[in-house]
Amino acid sequence: MRLLTALFYAGLVLAAVALLWIAKTLWPPEMGIDFAGGVQLVYQVAKTTSPTEDETNNSLQPTDWPSLISAVSARLNPARTNEIIVRPHGQQQIEIVVPQTSANQAKRIEQVTRLISAAGVLELHIVANRNDPRHQSVITQAEVMARDPEKRLQDGS
DSSP states (O other): OHHHHHHHHHHHHHHHHHHHHHHHHHOSOOOOHHHHOEEEEEEEOOOOOOTTOBTTTTBOOOOOHHHHHHHHHHHHOTTSOSOOEEEEOSSSEEEEEEEOOSSOHHHHHHHHHHHHHSOOOOOOOOOOOTTOGGGHHHHHHHHHHHHOHHHHHHHTO
16 A cells, blocks of 8 residues: 555656646747737749740749748758748748747848848859869969959950
């Protein structure tokens, strides 16, 4: 009888500790945009004619939504640490949900809109090895063009 009583009290203590741990780690629950506030931005995807146009019925190919969503998500949240949600919205729109996380919400919204509207930059680097004889002529041409702006304009067109 004493053993059952001891097991019962040990179970109660264990249950209490488990409930306290759950309450400490999971409480308060995260509130969505409807309770905590935030902003929903909806952007229209521009329709452009492309080489993939179907010539039989003159209709455009459908948007590659998974690629578009992942590209926008990577641009807005490269480290995947923010809770910004990007998802399709209707036929030709994407929705960006920015939950309120700080008192400086206006600055965060401005940053998101700037990132969305700014054009991407492609940066290329010439990789040449001075020790490789095949690269010597290209390196020499690049050095001449770097020193003489007129030569750069003539050859760079």
